[in-house]
Amino acid sequence: MPCALLGDRASGKTTFLGLLYSAQVKYGTGVHDDFRFHAPMASLNIMSAVYEGMKDARFPSATLKEEITELSFIFGYLRRVQGKLPYYIRQQNWVRPFSTLRFSAYDVSGEDIEEFIETGIASRPLIQQLLKSVVIVVLVDCSKMTTDIDTAPYKKMLRYDSTVAKLLVAFQTYKKQEYDRLKDSGVNPEPPIIYPAFVLSKFDTLRDDVLARLGLHQGFPEDKRARREYAEALLRVFVPQTLSQIRGGKVAGVSMDKAEYFLSWVRTETQEGMEPVGQPRIVRTGFRPEGGGEPDFSYDEYVHFIEHFRKIANKIPDEVLEAEKFQAQALIRPN
Amino acid sequence: MLQAAILGDVASGKTTFLGLLYATLVRSGSDKEDALRFHASYESLEEVTTLFQQLMSGGFPDAPIKEGLHEMSFTLGLRKARRGRFRLGSTKWNADASTSVHFTLPGSLGEERPGFIQGSTIGTGPWRDVLDADALILLADSTKLAPKGDTPERGPMATYDGQVDALFSAIQRWRSRSGHEFLHPVFLLSKFDSVSPEVLKAADLEPEPPELAQSDARAAYASALLEPNLPHTLATLRGKSRGRLRFGEPAYFFSWVRRDAKASGGQEKIQLRRMENGGWEPDYPREEYLALLEHLADIAAETKD
Numbered sequence: 001m002p003c004a005l006l007g008d009r010a011s012g013k014t015t016f017l018g019l020l021y022s023a024q025v026k027y028g029t030g031v032h033d034d035f036r037f038h039a040p041m042a043s044l045n046i047m048s049a050v051y052e053g054m055k056d057a058r059f060p061s062a063t064l065k066e067e068i069t070e071l072s073f074i075f076g077y078l079r080r081v082q083g084k085l086p087y088y089i090r091q092q093n094w095v096r097p098f099s100t101l102r103f104s105a106y107d108v109s110g111e112d113i114e115e116f117i118e119t120g121i122a123s124r125p126l127i128q129q130l131l132k133s134v135v136i137v138v139l140v141d142c143s144k145m146t147t148d149i150d151t152a153p154y155k156k157m158l159r160y161d162s163t164v165a166k167l168l169v170a171f172q173t174y175k176k177q178e179y180d181r182l183k184d185s186g187v188n189p190e191p192p193i194i195y196p197a198f199v200l201s202k203f204d205t206l207r208d209d210v211l212a213r214l215g216l217h218q219g220f221p222e223d224k225r226a227r228r229e230y231a232e233a234l235l236r237v238f239v240p241q242t243l244s245q246i247r248g249g250k251v252a253g254v255s256m257d258k259a260e261y262f263l264s265w266v267r268t269e270t271q272e273g274m275e276p277v278g279q280p281r282i283v284r285t286g287f288r289p290e291g292g293g294e295p296d297f298s299y300d301e302y303v304h305f306i307e308h309f310r311k312i313a314n315k316i317p318d319e320v321l322e323a324e325k326f327q328a329q330a331l332i333r334p335n
Numbered sequence: 336m337l338q339a340a341i342l343g344d345v346a347s348g349k350t351t352f353l354g355l356l357y358a359t360l361v362r363s364g365s366d367k368e369d370a371l372r373f374h375a376s377y378e379s380l381e382e383v384t385t386l387f388q389q390l391m392s393g394g395f396p397d398a399p400i401k402e403g404l405h406e407m408s409f410t411l412g413l414r415k416a417r418r419g420r421f422r423l424g425s426t427k428w429n430a431d432a433s434t435s436v437h438f439t440l441p442g443s444l445g446e447e448r449p450g451f452i453q454g455s456t457i458g459t460g461p462w463r464d465v466l467d468a469d470a471l472i473l474l475a476d477s478t479k480l481a482p483k484g485d486t487p488e489r490g491p492m493a494t495y496d497g498q499v500d501a502l503f504s505a506i507q508r509w510r511s512r513s514g515h516e517f518l519h520p521v522f523l524l525s526k527f528d529s530v531s532p533e534v535l536k537a538a539d540l541e542p543e544p545p546e547l548a549q550s551d552a553r554a555a556y557a558s559a560l561l562e563p564n565l566p567h568t569l570a571t572l573r574g575k576s577r578g579r580l581r582f583g584e585p586a587y588f589f590s591w592v593r594r595d596a597k598a599s600g601g602q603e604k605i606q607l608r609r610m611e612n613g614g615w616e617p618d619y620p621r622e623e624y625l626a627l628l629e630h631l632a633d634i635a636a637e638t639k640d
Contacts, residue, residue: 120377149393149607149615158391162384169377214613236365237614241384244365244373251412252374253430 001313002132005105006167007139008160012201013105014060016139016264017071018050022294023302025051035306036076036098043071054266054295057281070126072104077310099313103137106130108163117166122174130167131174135195135312138164138242139264143205145238147213157238165241168196172245172254179253195312196246196259198231199305203298204265206234220263231261262305266297336408336435337635339521340465342502343474344495345443348525350396350404352474352590353440354386355617359624360409361387362616371628372428376408383407390617393595393604405461408437413632434635438472439464444498465502466509469638470519470631473499473568475561477530477591482537483563492564500567507580519583519634520572521627522557528591534560544589547626557587583634588627593618 007013024037039047050060076098106113106126116127144153144160175192182189200206203220211218214233221227235243249256268280283296343349360373375383382404386396396404412433441461465471481490506518524530527544535542538559545552562569572582595604608618 118381120381147613147615149391155388155392158388162380162388165375166377166380166384169375169380172374173377210613232366233612236612237610240361240365240614241387244361245375247364247367247369248372248374248410248412250428251372251410251430251433 001101001134002129003101003103003135003137003309004130004133005103005137005139006108006164007105007201008141008156008163009107009109011139011141011144011160012264013107013139014046014050015054015266016199016201017047017073017105018054018060019264019266019295019297020073020302020305021047021051022054022297023299024306026294026299027303027306034078035310036078037073038076039073043073046071047073054282055284055293057269057284057295059279059282070104072102075101075103075306075309075313077313079314099310101135101309101313103135104129104133108160108167113163113167116170117163120170122170131171133171134193135197135309136168136171137197137199138239139199139201140235140239141202142200142234143202145206145210145234147210147237161239161241164239165245168242168245168249168256172249172252172256175254176252191253191255193255193257194249195257197262197305197308198235198259199262199264200231200234201264203263204267227261228258260308262308263298263301266295336437337470337631337638338437338439338464338468339470339472339631340439340441340468341472341474342441342444342465342499343525344476344479344492347443347474347476347479348590349440349443349474350386350401351390351592352472352523352525353383353404353407353438354390354396355590355592355619356438356624356627357383357387357407358390358616358619359621359628360411362610362621363625370414371625372412372433374410376410379407379409390605391607391615393607393617395603395605405440405442406438406464407440408435410435411628411632413629434632436631436635437464439468441465444495444502466506467514468506468518469515470521470634472521472523474523474525475565477524477527477560480524480530480534480560480564482531482534483559484537490564496565496567499565500571503568503571503580507578510580511578514579515638516579516581517583517638518580520585521630522561522585522587523590523627524557524560524587525590527589528593530560538563547622553587554585557589586627586630588623588630589620590623591619 005013005016007016021037024035028035028037053060077100079099112124112126113130116122116124122128122131140160141157144157146153146157148154171194172192175194179189179192208218214237216230216233221230232243246256246259267283269283285294285296341349341353357375360371360375363369364371364373382400386400386404389396389400410430410433412428439461441464475492479491481492510516532542540556540559544556547553558569572585593606593608595606606618607615610616
């Protein structure tokens with residue numbers, strides 16, 4: 001199942017992916033052997049380079065970010081029933097023991113997406129791939145959350161909101177058209193559904209005065225409902241168009257499942273009473289029996305992120321998988 | 336799909352109106368508890384999101400937006416009680432119970448002289464949509480309202496009045512054999528915060544229009560202001576039906592957006608106000624826009640029947 005990770009330039013995409021890599025290294029090698037992470041070589045090289053840099057207290061360099069043209073990775077979750085089968089059966093190809101989600105990261109300020117938004121024509125393969133996504137993860141950069149209307153971050157956030165809202169409408173329109181096409185051709189498809197998720201990136205940079213203005217306390221709540229309310233209180237102010245288009249999907253015949261919210265932060269070294277000079281350095285954890293020397297980041301949120309998508313991977317309608325299989329066969333079929 | 340055409344004189348606030356309508360949809364459809372849901376069409380979004388950014392930054396629509404924005408379409412879902420008030424409830428949102436609305440913004444009647452107004456029945460482009468519209472949203476620029484007692488033929492809205500009346504004739508000709516029988520007029524008194532106190536005094540009216548729930552009082556209030564300024568238009572609406580064309584009961588709404596008095600550099604800025612959730616929005620009468628959306632949904636329901 002194709003999934004899209006959307007973020008603006010400098011919204012923390014590379015750091016997010018580096019931290020996700022870090023989290024899966026720890027999580028995927030734990031005692032529960034039911035999660036797999038895979039990435040194409042080019043993506044893996046970059047993600048591991050970011051991870052190594054973070055272990056050396058450095059944020060991803062600009063050069064490294066420029067190297068990323070297309071970054072993707074796969075989450076694999078052991079299917080419940082297959083997980084109970086004997087090992088030698090699970091090893092057979094026909095069993096397909098893992099539900100997989102294929103994530104691709106997209107820069108919404110990139111040339112391809114900008115062209116698509118201006119023209120509405122999905123001619124480039126990257127856009128065609130993007131529109132097929134069933135899961136949409138939107139990165140929202142908390143460092144740009146300001147209530148000072150005459151500032152550049154305020155305007156950038158307004159623009160980002162417009163771009164993401166337009167992309168969501170494009171997803172919904174595409175899904176609805178596909179649904180109608182299948183219905184017209186005699187297939188009885190399930191109503192279209194998109195699974196949205198938000199990652200509040202650089203959450204540690206969210207200013208106290210902004211929280212106070214919005215009537216929110218410091219620190220993200222743990223309770224599921226309170227988390228949603230807290231995140232939505234932020235998003236209603238900073239990305240209202242995006243939120244309204246998620247809510248409005250149903251009236252257009254495309255259900256957008258309840259959005260899920262995650263935090264991303266990585267602790268940086270601060271010197272009391274002094275402004276940091278140059279690039280901030282990442283704080284690393286001390287060495288413990290379960291590991292150490294790792295960047296100090298919102299690990300639990302990343303585990304929550306991985307686990308959230310397990311539920312979704314298990315919910316994928318069969319026809320999505322069938323359609324994927326059909327497409328894959330069509331691609332390898334000789335002309 | 337409900338076809339609504341927005342008509343107004345030059346600089347009467349047509350683009351601002353459409354931007355504020357979109358802002359109302361965004362603001363009133365982003366919370367789980369909200370009684371409204373909307374889904375914008377992709378084709379409308381390029382211009383309208385740019386307009387939204389301008390309004391939310393305190394700017395009035397710029398020239399490229401005014402030139403480029405000619406339509407907006409969306410699907411609208413409302414949770415509505417029978418007596419016209421929104422209610423919160425557990426109604427499930429679905430596409431079958433929603434309404435599609437398409438707004439056409441063809442240009443200013445004062446600038447464009449489409450052929451059909453001058454006698455030809457051939458309409459092209461967005462003006463063609465005006466001929467087939469279910470609802471006409473007629474903007475009356477409140478800064479141009481003349482006091483009761485002045486000669487209407489020489490008033491600032493005399494030309495506009497004649498143009499709207501000519502448009503009604505054109506629509507009547509267009510629909511003489513086919514097309515919808517009903518046309519629903521909606522008057523929007525724009526820039527109402529700048530209406531001259533003299534005008535209000537001459538009509539013996541309060542500065543604030545009656546509340547939304549008092550529909551008769553609102554109609555009387557608006558008519559008292561429009562009668563001396565759009566006499567031909569109102570007479571046509573009150574007159575007997577023209578051939579097959581029948582007019583619905585006119586509805587009246589009031590719009591304004593406060594200007595920032597502190598803005599420097601000679602450029603007019605919109606005054607933004609704090610919302611309860613901590614964000615900003617233009618200082619405008621959101622309830623009027625919600626009521627207008629509800630009214631359009633009612634027309635759509637009638638049209639469907």
